[in-house]
Amino acid sequence: MLTTRIIPKLEVKNENLIKGIHLEGLRIVGKPEKAALRYANDGADELIFIDLVASLYQRQNWINIVRRTAEKIFIPLTxxxxxxxxxxxxxxxxxxxxxxxxxxxxxxQPKLVTAIAKKFGSQAMVASLEVQKKIDGNYEVYCDSGRTPTGKEPITWAKKVAGLGAGEILLTFIHQDGTYQGYDLELLEQMAKQIKIPIIASGGAGEIDNMIKAVQSGADGLAIASLLHFKKSTVKQIKHKLHQKGVNIRV
Structure with a gap:
């Protein structure tokens, strides 16, 4: 049985750690380097850093944040x-x-998946899917930090990128993001049944029971943001509770 990974997700804008709801209404919650070190020391299995601005003129500042953080932590950094x-x-x-x-x-540019997988190995190529649940109950992949609909159906797209060489899926539920109301178990389970690469669930982490159900539904990793950034829980507390409930976790 594989170990479930607990992965703090840190979204960065102009050198600040920020968080919103449904990828909107962003507010500053700290400094990314400090938070990354705190989570690493608290037992995080990996970290995810996302630059929400990704502008060329700020690129060097972002690279420097990544470099300084990587020098201080000793867990995988995405x-x-x-x-x-x-x-x-x-x-x-x-x-x-x-x-x-x-x-x-x-x-x-879908071929970029294959190019990066060939250059660095498929384990280094994470396909990020930001997914919105529509009024009719169907799902759609969005891009540009959740602002632009793509017309792509998530499971079909996940199969495509897996076939192109992606080693992992980061599946973000925009409609759950920042709500503490839980991951979207329906889509997670459907996707996990149809693709063979690991899935990290992201967006909505709240109650421990939902996290357990996410693992049972096929999540290999749980990305967590608001719950940690707003100090409603800690990595250590989350891992302890999951371990007590029988989830295979590194404690």
């Missing part, structure tokens, strides 16, 4: 935001990232 080429991926790998998470870049 970096996303504005990665649109193998050269972009290489820049962040050199700065200390272990994986890159890409959404918009691979929607516009």
């Amino acid at each position: 970096v996303g935001g504005g990665i649109r080429s193998v050269e972009d991926a290489k820049t962040f790998m050199r700065a200390g990232a272990d994986k890159v998470a890409i959404n918009t870049g691979i929607i516009k």
Whole structure:
């Protein structure tokens, strides 16, 4: 039985750690480097860093944040935001990232999945899917930090990127993000049944029971943001509760 990973997700804008609801209404909640170190020391299995601005003129500041963080932590670091080429991926790998998470870049250029997987290994290529549940109950993949609908159905797209060489899916539920109301178990379970690469569930982490159900539904990792950033819980507390409930976790 694989160990479930607990993965703090840190969204960054202009050198600040920020958080919103449904990927909107962003507010500053701290500094990314400090938070990353705190979560790593508290037992996080990995970290995810996402640059929500991803603008070229701020790129060097972002690279420096990644580099300084990677020098201080000793767990895998995934970096996303504005990665649109193998050269972009290489820049962040050199700065200390272990994986890159890409959404918009691979929607516009699907072959980028294969190119990065060939260059760095499939384990380094994380396909980021930001998904919105529509009024009719169907789901759609969005890009540009959840602002732009793509017309893509999530499971079909997940199968496509897995076939192109992605080693992992970061599945973000926009409609649950920041609500503490739980991951979308329906979509998670459907996707897990149809693809063979690991899935990290993201968006909505709240009650422990929902986290357990997410693992039972096929999540290999649980990305957590608001619950940690607003100090409603800690990595250690979450892992302890999951372990007590029988989830295979590194404590």
